[in-house]
Amino acid sequence: MRAKTTALSRRNLLLGTAALGATGSAAALLFSQSTKAATVGGIKNPLAIPPLEEGRMDAGTRIFNLDIQDGVSEFVAGLKTPTKGINGAFLGPVMRFGAQENVRLNVTNSLREKTTLHWHGFHLPAHADGGPHQVIDPGTTWSPEFKIRQKASTMWYHSHLMGKTAEQVWAGIAGMIIVEDEEAKALDLPSTYGVDDIPIALQDRTILTDGTMPYAPTMHDNMMGMTGNIPMANGTIGAVFDVTTTLVRLRLLNGANGSIYTIGFSDGRSFRKIASDGGLLAQPVEMQVMALAPGERAEIVVDMSDGENTTLTHFVRLSQTELSPEFAFLELRPSQNLTPSNPLPAKLASLAPAVAAQAVNTRRFVLDMRGMMMMGRFTINDVQMDMNVINEAVPVNTTEIWELENRSRMSHPFHVHNTQFRILDRDGRPVGPEEQGLKDTILLRPGERARILTRFEDYTDPNLPYMYHCHILEHEDAGMMGQFTVV
Numbered sequence: 001m002r003a004k005t006t007a008l009s010r011r012n013l014l015l016g017t018a019a020l021g022a023t024g025s026a027a028a029l030l031f032s033q034s035t036k037a038a039t040v041g042g043i044k045n046p047l048a049i050p051p052l053e054e055g056r057m058d059a060g061t062r063i064f065n066l067d068i069q070d071g072v073s074e075f076v077a078g079l080k081t082p083t084k085g086i087n088g089a090f091l092g093p094v095m096r097f098g099a100q101e102n103v104r105l106n107v108t109n110s111l112r113e114k115t116t117l118h119w120h121g122f123h124l125p126a127h128a129d130g131g132p133h134q135v136i137d138p139g140t141t142w143s144p145e146f147k148i149r150q151k152a153s154t155m156w157y158h159s160h161l162m163g164k165t166a167e168q169v170w171a172g173i174a175g176m177i178i179v180e181d182e183e184a185k186a187l188d189l190p191s192t193y194g195v196d197d198i199p200i201a202l203q204d205r206t207i208l209t210d211g212t213m214p215y216a217p218t219m220h221d222n223m224m225g226m227t228g229n230i231p232m233a234n235g236t237i238g239a240v241f242d243v244t245t246t247l248v249r250l251r252l253l254n255g256a257n258g259s260i261y262t263i264g265f266s267d268g269r270s271f272r273k274i275a276s277d278g279g280l281l282a283q284p285v286e287m288q289v290m291a292l293a294p295g296e297r298a299e300i301v302v303d304m305s306d307g308e309n310t311t312l313t314h315f316v317r318l319s320q321t322e323l324s325p326e327f328a329f330l331e332l333r334p335s336q337n338l339t340p341s342n343p344l345p346a347k348l349a350s351l352a353p354a355v356a357a358q359a360v361n362t363r364r365f366v367l368d369m370r371g372m373m374m375m376g377r378f379t380i381n382d383v384q385m386d387m388n389v390i391n392e393a394v395p396v397n398t399t400e401i402w403e404l405e406n407r408s409r410m411s412h413p414f415h416v417h418n419t420q421f422r423i424l425d426r427d428g429r430p431v432g433p434e435e436q437g438l439k440d441t442i443l444l445r446p447g448e449r450a451r452i453l454t455r456f457e458d459y460t461d462p463n464l465p466y467m468y469h470c471h472i473l474e475h476e477d478a479g480m481m482g483q484f485t486v487v
């Protein structure tokens, strides 16, 4: 018999932030009240740092073994939570790839259900992409091989099973990837794994008092994207990290199903964004608050030389100038004697300018929601995803402008497989320097239009498609996805 359960409440867990409130200041974004004490209901846990997996070299190929499995996690002491993970109970190892290397990923499915594993952000052949067409049956191993053709970046991997992506990612089938290259190494950025270079998967979940974390979206969740009331950083609730260096680099991934995070620090300190989805920006960009949508990554560098604790926080925007803390993700606790870090270089990656005039073709994608309020049908160009329909055939070696329009009344992060694109403009206006780097996912606010510059240079395959889709996983599963081939 099923035990009677209720959801653990954030009101109980987030004592610190609940007490904070927020009062307005017309002058600046409001962070005046410190959320220093705002860890989760007094719960403090050391931040889980996923094992760093570098594979083993065999005849010039870097080989990884990944085992997708059922597990049991203890997010809350004494509560057993059934989860799924890769080489572990929840989430997976951080894999490190070198640019230009060949990799082979032996992915074994030890679940009792089908799954897939998609390498998000990578330029690779369609048969290696791990999308809905590369199903891994229970008890079998899928071994894609591809060459790493990325710049130094923070990527990730996750289930992409047709109609089941949301449920499987919620359970934990996701992990992060670090790509390194010579250009980035020469910059002497903080890069000691787990010391001053920290991968952080930001997620939220709902856990019941019996410990379960069921994927049971309501109509509202299917509509808005599934959200939980408990923040997690790498699966840790109330995460605390002991900082030992004056600068710390956080590789942030929004690995949530449906939550768009507004990221900043509890004491209002600024940080420098150094990388977007596909790699380093041209120069560090100082920011105080940053939107991060499902699927997006951002690398930030935080200056801890003042020796004060601060908490990486998701804020809710009350108005243009008022922010209210919602989730305390990670408390950074500097030690007494910090090791001085190298200063951040003024210039980072060399990036070719994004020139709209190079495009010879324009393609339009209209994201919409049709039907009654709670019976929504999510579409791109008026159609829902059909595994048997190739929606677009894109000529190889052709620079194109993709015009994206969000005609619905909610936000959608639009993700394109197999490419890193550049954002030309939003509603006709150029984007800020923090959005001028390489991107594979772009957040479109309600009613917003954006133009992106794409180019697919090889890996033609007239039969096997790549995906473009909304990265709110409930929207993706509800059909807000389409297929394109490179021909």
Ligand SMILES: [Cu+2]
Pocket: 411, 412, 413, 470, 471, 472, 475, 476, 480
């Ligand atoms: Cu969406």
